[in-house]
Amino acid sequence: MNFRIVAGVQGRVQGVSFRYYTRQVANRLGLTGWVRNEADGSVALEAEGDKTNLQQLIDFLHQGPPAAQVTDVHVSWEQSNGKFNEFRVLY
Numbered sequence: 001m002n003f004r005i006v007a008g009v010q011g012r013v014q015g016v017s018f019r020y021y022t023r024q025v026a027n028r029l030g031l032t033g034w035v036r037n038e039a040d041g042s043v044a045l046e047a048e049g050d051k052t053n054l055q056q057l058i059d060f061l062h063q064g065p066p067a068a069q070v071t072d073v074h075v076s077w078e079q080s081n082g083k084f085n086e087f088r089v090l091y
Contacts (some may be wrong), residue, residue: 005076009074013041
């Protein structure tokens with residue numbers, strides 16, 4: 001059974017390749033969805049896939065790439081609707 005997460009990441013998460021690394025992790029885990037920078041300096045994403053793999057993505061979000069300084073991660077779990085066919089960076 002697949003699930004979906006909707007997440008927001010706050011801290012020093014823009015200008016540190018956060019979206020690039022998130023896409024790399026998501027692709028490695030076989031997840032679909034998207035990640036984008038928000039106007040308030042945070043990063044938002046939606047991802048779908050296996051619960052175990054989504055949890056691994058959440059674990060990454062709490063740490064981020066080497067230059068990031070994550071201060072907060074908000075995650076809500078939902079039922080997957082299968083609307084994504086890849087994981088993309090949105091601009």
